[in-house]
Amino acid sequence: MLLVGDAGDFALAERSMVERLCADALTDEDRDVLSREGLLIDDGDPLGRVAYAYGVAERIGHAGALDYLILVPTLRCNLSCSYCQVSRVAERSTGFDWNEATLAAVLRLIDGLETERVKIEFQGGEPTLRPDLIRAVIDRCERIPIRQFVICTNLQRIDDDVLALFDRPDVFISTSLDGDAATHARQRTGDGATTDAFLANLRFVLDRYGPTKVSALPTVDPARLPDMDGLIDSYAAHGIDGVFLRPINYQGFARKRHAEVRELDAAWRYYHSAFVRRLIERNWEDRSRVLEETYFSICLRRVFQPGADRHVDLRDPNPVGVDYVVVDHDGRVYPTDEARMLTRSGVIDLAIGDVFDGWEAEARDRLNAHATNRFDPTCMGCAYQPFCGRDLVDDLSRYGRIDLPRHETEFCRRHLAMFDLVFELIYSADPAVRYSLARWLRLPGTPTKFGVRLS
Amino acid sequence: MIRLTLPAASDAEAPYVARLNTGRGGVDEADAALVDEDAEGVTYLGRHGVLAIDGASATELDRDVVIVDPVGGRAERILRRGSGHNTLLVTERCDQLCLMCSQPPKKTHVDRFALFEQACLLAESDSLIGVSGGEPTLYKDDLLGMLERVLAERPDLEFHVLTNGQFFDDDDVARLRDERYTRVSWGIPIYAADAALHDRIVGKDGALSRLEKSMAVLARAGARIELRTVLVADNADALPRLARYVAKRLRFIEVWSIMQLENIGFARARWASLFVEHARDFGPIGDAIDYAALHGIRAQLFNFPRCTVPEPWRDLARASISDWKRRYADACAPCRERDACSGFFEWHPIQQAEDGVTPL
Ligand code: SF4
Ligand code: SF4
Numbered sequence: 001m002l003l004v005g006d007a008g009d010f011a012l013a014e015r016s017m018v019e020r021l022c023a024d025a026l027t028d029e030d031r032d033v034l035s036r037e038g039l040l041i042d043d044g045d046p047l048g049r050v051a052y053a054y055g056v057a058e059r060i061g062h063a064g065a066l067d068y069l070i071l072v073p074t075l076r077c078n079l080s081c082s083y084c085q086v087s088r089v090a091e092r093s094t095g096f097d098w099n100e101a102t103l104a105a106v107l108r109l110i111d112g113l114e115t116e117r118v119k120i121e122f123q124g125g126e127p128t129l130r131p132d133l134i135r136a137v138i139d140r141c142e143r144i145p146i147r148q149f150v151i152c153t154n155l156q157r158i159d160d161d162v163l164a165l166f167d168r169p170d171v172f173i174s175t176s177l178d179g180d181a182a183t184h185a186r187q188r189t190g191d192g193a194t195t196d197a198f199l200a201n202l203r204f205v206l207d208r209y210g211p212t213k214v215s216a217l218p219t220v221d222p223a224r225l226p227d228m229d230g231l232i233d234s235y236a237a238h239g240i241d242g243v244f245l246r247p248i249n250y251q252g253f254a255r256k257r258h259a260e261v262r263e264l265d266a267a268w269r270y271y272h273s274a275f276v277r278r279l280i281e282r283n284w285e286d287r288s289r290v291l292e293e294t295y296f297s298i299c300l301r302r303v304f305q306p307g308a309d310r311h312v313d314l315r316d317p318n319p320v321g322v323d324y325v326v327v328d329h330d331g332r333v334y335p336t337d338e339a340r341m342l343t344r345s346g347v348i349d350l351a352i353g354d355v356f357d358g359w360e361a362e363a364r365d366r367l368n369a370h371a372t373n374r375f376d377p378t379c380m381g382c383a384y385q386p387f388c389g390r391d392l393v394d395d396l397s398r399y400g401r402i403d404l405p406r407h408e409t410e411f412c413r414r415h416l417a418m419f420d421l422v423f424e425l426i427y428s429a430d431p432a433v434r435y436s437l438a439r440w441l442r443l444p445g446t447p448t449k450f451g452v453r454l455s
Numbered sequence: 456m457i458r459l460t461l462p463a464a465s466d467a468e469a470p471y472v473a474r475l476n477t478g479r480g481g482v483d484e485a486d487a488a489l490v491d492e493d494a495e496g497v498t499y500l501g502r503h504g505v506l507a508i509d510g511a512s513a514t515e516l517d518r519d520v521v522i523v524d525p526v527g528g529r530a531e532r533i534l535r536r537g538s539g540h541n542t543l544l545v546t547e548r549c550d551q552l553c554l555m556c557s558q559p560p561k562k563t564h565v566d567r568f569a570l571f572e573q574a575c576l577l578a579e580s581d582s583l584i585g586v587s588g589g590e591p592t593l594y595k596d597d598l599l600g601m602l603e604r605v606l607a608e609r610p611d612l613e614f615h616v617l618t619n620g621q622f623f624d625d626d627d628v629a630r631l632r633d634e635r636y637t638r639v640s641w642g643i644p645i646y647a648a649d650a651a652l653h654d655r656i657v658g659k660d661g662a663l664s665r666l667e668k669s670m671a672v673l674a675r676a677g678a679r680i681e682l683r684t685v686l687v688a689d690n691a692d693a694l695p696r697l698a699r700y701v702a703k704r705l706r707f708i709e710v711w712s713i714m715q716l717e718n719i720g721f722a723r724a725r726w727a728s729l730f731v732e733h734a735r736d737f738g739p740i741g742d743a744i745d746y747a748a749l750h751g752i753r754a755q756l757f758n759f760p761r762c763t764v765p766e767p768w769r770d771l772a773r774a775s776i777s778d779w780k781r782r783y784a785d786a787c788a789p790c791r792e793r794d795a796c797s798g799f800f801e802w803h804p805i806q807q808a809e810d811g812v813t814p815l
Binding site: 009036037038045046047048049050051054055058304305306307308438441442443444445446447448450 | 667668670671674675699700703704705706707741742744745746748749750751767768770771
């Protein structure tokens with residue numbers, strides 16, 4: 001049985017030891033091994049007590065001052081993907097870009113940031129339809145010492161203005177690559193010529209900047225799960241080693257077109273775990289490169305290395321609207337991108353304010369009082385609580401409420417399955433598994449074991 | 456090798472501190488200004504009178520802070536300009552007696568805290584000053600008082616204090632939480648997770664248990680800790696277990712330095728029985744580093760010539776040996792990683808060094 005402490009210490013114990021633990025009949029030897037693993041604090045062990053407190057503190061995420069903005073300078077797009085998450089509008093529409101007043105308000109927001117670093121992600125729509133707005137924002141950040149800009153683009157067209165932005169060392173490119181050309185065409189571009197244009201542009205930016213500057217995500221349709229090797233190959237062929245598998249999010253317009261997504265969740269979980277296993281095999285067969293599924297790696301690192309990732313999707317507590325916000329094309333402000341899509345699809349209005357008059361902290365804080373799994377009755381009894389997180393907006397989007405018993409939510413089912421897989425692999429004796437885990441955990445060598453067994 | 460102590464003559468009655476100054480860019484009250492230089496050495500004049508130092512040039516000594524000992528006839532270059540390796544040796548007494556001690560302790564203590572304090576106030580801006588011994592915290596109050604006063608006056612300075620962690624107690628928590636201590640890091644040795652083994656290596660019963668108590672105090676104070684483990688034959692195989700101990704119980708440290716032995720002090724006499732040829736079997740060291748890294752503990756290797764470390768761990772090998780006692784083998788000449796490499800201690804067995812390198 002797996003024993004896990006609040007600080008995330010864990011060990012696999014014989015059933016008999018667990019029975020002695022429950023019966024309050026631990027032997028001295030039991031107590032020794034358990035305290036060595038940080039799972040028991042003996043009286044007269046001040047260091048054990050401090051180590052435990054420190055370990056718990058390390059697990060508590062800290063949302064600092066606002067330093068991460070997701071900006072939607074335009075809702076217009078030159079593609080019409082089958083599941084577009086955002087509710088885009090046609091390229092020629094008017095009234096869906098920031099106007100002068102919105103831009104001015106966004107720039108004021110930037111002037112007011114009080115941090116040493118800033119990350120700004122440009123979303124859309126297709127933000128490269130308005131390079132002038134992107135440039136205005138980037139120029140305004142000059143005073144902030146550490147800056148990172150990510151342009152999320154479909155890479156359909158790169159004109160000179162856009163290229164000049166890409167050329168900046170502080171700009172990164174994020175795009176979507178759904179698999180082989182046929183899948184990409186089916187889900188996104190609609191035809192071969194448009195797909196070819198995208199693939200040529202992707203090749204062009206990769207050749208020009210190398211893979212560290214360019215990231216790509218596949219959106220996977222759980223109703224038509226792509227061939228794994230085909231998907232992996234399409235990334236590997238572009239020299240991209242990290243794949244962040246993303247199931248179609250059934251918010252936004254996608255909700256209308258893919259009504260069955262809810263039933264497909266189980267198929268998705270199965271696919272994800274098979275995908276991770278396939279990566280392990282491929283990494284073992286070809287040691288020259290390390291392929292990884294980004295979300296699995298994040299979960300794995302959360303088990304061993306609290307604080308290693310600053311990932312807002314999985315943290316605890318996970319307050320919204322504090323260290324990052326989304327500014328929509330009309331200046332409205334949302335706590336997350338999902339909240340924006342949800343509002344747009346008419347499910348529920350989750351805007352917390354706008355960029356002109358600021359946002360109301362009170363309603364947000366009331367929601368954030370529930371942004372932790374720490375005191376949730378189900379999570380408190382769950383072995384994965386120290387590693388897992390909370391996603392208020394996901395619950396709202398699926399159930400319209402945040403008070404469903406945790407184990408009845410898709411967030412819980414997905415993470416339960418994820419951490420089941422993580423721990424199965426941690427205790428695997430297969431050298432291929434150990435090899436991939438070590439690489440995903442960024443270790444110099446490959447440990448002989450990742451988890452302790454107590455007898 | 457750079458000489459740290461030079462013959463000097465002065466008419467002063469008692470030891471004093473001065474900053475040597477060639478005169479370019481103005482002379483302060485605390486400075487001894489250059490008056491003459493010849494083949495023998497340099498002559499300065501300051502508020503303590505004339506000071507003649509032999510065996511160095513005015514350029515070499517410019518803006519060094521020295522402690523002049525008129526009776527002993529020497530000047531100690533306490534803070535050398537431009538060196539990142541300046542260390543104050545605040546006492547030679549110690550309560551432990553480590554197997555491999557590089558500075559075997561002496562019974563007597565000469566209290567020079569006041570001189571060190573004056574010297575620190577004259578330090579170059581933004582410098583990091585080491586404090587070592589003996590065991591500095593045997594004089595904990597004097598030590599902390601000196602650190603606090605210097606840090607208050609000089610917000611640009613930082614200290615790194617080597618201590619065996621045998622003397623911190625609960626009363627220190629509040630004191631060490633002071634904002635000034637964010638500019639102090641504590642280098643603390645631990646040799647094994649097994650108390651009997653650790654205690655045997657440091658020559659003191661109950662040492663690990665006392666160290667744990669101090670560690671709890673330092674953790675509660677939010678102190679910055681560099682954990683140090685010197686590799687000897689006795690603890691090499693116990694290193695992976697120590698890594699697990701660190702990952703479980705000492706997660707609050709900043710970094711864990713695993714250090715190869717220095718051929719001086721006790722280690723010199725016991726070299727054959729203590730030195731671990733890590734190039735031959737890196738196994739337990741690699742395991743320990745991997746286990747630490749797995750749990751997010753940053754490990755680094757000190758005094759490991761880079762070419763002797765297998766490739767996966769090579770980047771953890773730091774250029775750790777102080778400038779004044781570092782040298783490279785002749786065979787190192789063509790190596791491209793020399794600047795990043797620790798090289799060898801001046802007193803490392805020459806043949807062992809020459810035979811052991813493979814330029815990168
Ligand atoms: S897996 Fe489910 S029960 Fe466990 S911590 Fe996560 S959300 Fe809570
Ligand atoms: S050849 Fe010399 S300088 Fe190069 S890595 Fe080896 S010891 Fe260091």
